[in-house]
Amino acid sequence: MTDGDACSACDALARARSGDAAAFTTLVRRHQRAVYSLALRMLSDRGKAEDLAQEVFIRLHGKLALVQSETHLLFWLRQVTSRLAIDRLRRETRYEQLPLPQDLPLAAESSSGDPLLQQQLRGLIAQLPAAARAVVLLRYQEDLDPSEIAQVLEMPVNTVKSHLKRSLERLRERLTGEAAVPAPRTDDAPL
Amino acid sequence: MSDDLEKQLREALRHVDPPPGFAARVSARTQSEQRHRWLAARHRWVPATLAASVLLSLLVAYGWQLRHEREQGLAARQQLIEALRLTGEKLDLAYRGVQDASKPAVPPDTGDT
Numbered sequence: 001m002t003d004g005d006a007c008s009a010c011d012a013l014a015r016a017r018s019g020d021a022a023a024f025t026t027l028v029r030r031h032q033r034a035v036y037s038l039a040l041r042m043l044s045d046r047g048k049a050e051d052l053a054q055e056v057f058i059r060l061h062g063k064l065a066l067v068q069s070e071t072h073l074l075f076w077l078r079q080v081t082s083r084l085a086i087d088r089l090r091r092e093t094r095y096e097q098l099p100l101p102q103d104l105p106l107a108a109e110s111s112s113g114d115p116l117l118q119q120q121l122r123g124l125i126a127q128l129p130a131a132a133r134a135v136v137l138l139r140y141q142e143d144l145d146p147s148e149i150a151q152v153l154e155m156p157v158n159t160v161k162s163h164l165k166r167s168l169e170r171l172r173e174r175l176t177g178e179a180a181v182p183a184p185r186t187d188d189a190p191l
Numbered sequence: 192m193s194d195d196l197e198k199q200l201r202e203a204l205r206h207v208d209p210p211p212g213f214a215a216r217v218s219a220r221t222q223s224e225q226r227h228r229w230l231a232a233r234h235r236w237v238p239a240t241l242a243a244s245v246l247l248s249l250l251v252a253y254g255w256q257l258r259h260e261r262e263q264g265l266a267a268r269q270q271l272i273e274a275l276r277l278t279g280e281k282l283d284l285a286y287r288g289v290q291d292a293s294k295p296a297v298p299p300d301t302g303d304t
Contacts, residue, residue, distance in 0.1 A: 021218065021221075021222065024218070024221065025214055025215075025217075025218045028213075028214045028217050028218070029214045032208075032209050032213055032214060032217075033206040033207065033208055033209070034206055036206075036207065036208070036209035036213070037204070037205075037206040037207050040207065041204065046210070049209075050209060050210060050213065053209060053213070054213075054216065054217050054220060057217045057221070058217070058220055058221055058224065061221040061224075061225075062224075113198075113199055113202035113203070114199070117199055117203075118199060118202055118203035119203070121199060121200060121203040122203050122204070125203075125204075136200070137204065140197065140200040140201050140203075140204050141201075141204035141205075141206070143201075168196065168197075171196065171200075172196060175196075
């Protein structure tokens with residue numbers, strides 16, 4: 001973020017805190033991709049992800065007075081999104097094992113890399129336990145380091161590192177295992 | 192492999208757009224909730240006033256009922272007293288009648304002594 005962008009961000013935050021609805025909408029537009037993406041990859045369901053993302057911003061609207069800066073805002077959004085998503089996953093009696101059914105159009109935004117491999121990775125991440133999933137997403141989607149992840153999720157740094165290590169090992173095993181025994185694909189096979 | 196996997200993860204986890212109109216929907220919900228909060232704050236005195244009015248009405252009704260019962264009781268007592276008085280008078284008359292009827296005839300005094 002450039003200095004100009006930082007100024008603009010702080011200005012929108014200050015105006016939103018004083019009740020400016022348009023400024024709050026600016027904040028929503030600025031952060032909606034991050035919040036929605038985190039919710040989507042946690043819950044693996046677009047409808048639920050939108051519900052959760054809306055809930056996060058509704059809560060933000062009520063807590064604007066507590067947000068002190070743009071940095072604090074980012075921290076708050078990631079923390080609340082992760083926490084709400086983990087709570088919802090734990091309340092559900094079953095976990096979505098399949099990746100997003102219409103994942104390919106979204107993946108088309110990626111300009112490089114193997115889209116099929118990326119889709120496979122997203123599917124494997126969706127099979128991780130809730131806390132490990134949140135750690136992986138905060139690390140590789142939000143680009144946070146382990147100490148920052150520990151603060152967001154309120155867990156010890158060593159636990160974060162342990163989740164990361166085990167999750168990467170699991171992903172590697174699954175990728176290697178699936179690459180070694182390619183299954184025949186049909187139109188109905190989950191991607 | 193690790194670096195490659197991490198690179199692939201970053202690529203796979205790029206941010207995506209929410210459905211169209213997301214910000215507008217959030218804005219509509221926040222404004223709606225703000226209106227609800229404003230109405231609730233403005234009218235928070237209504238339930239308390241209603242409760243106080245109901246309580247006052249109950250107290251007034253109870254007081255009126257007590258007074259009414261007391262007046263009825265007093266009237267009943269007055270009637271009873273009157274009835275007893277009348278009964279007493281009649282009994283008295285009857286008693287005097289019985290007494291007069293049972294007295295033997297007293298002869299006139301002859302003066303022999």
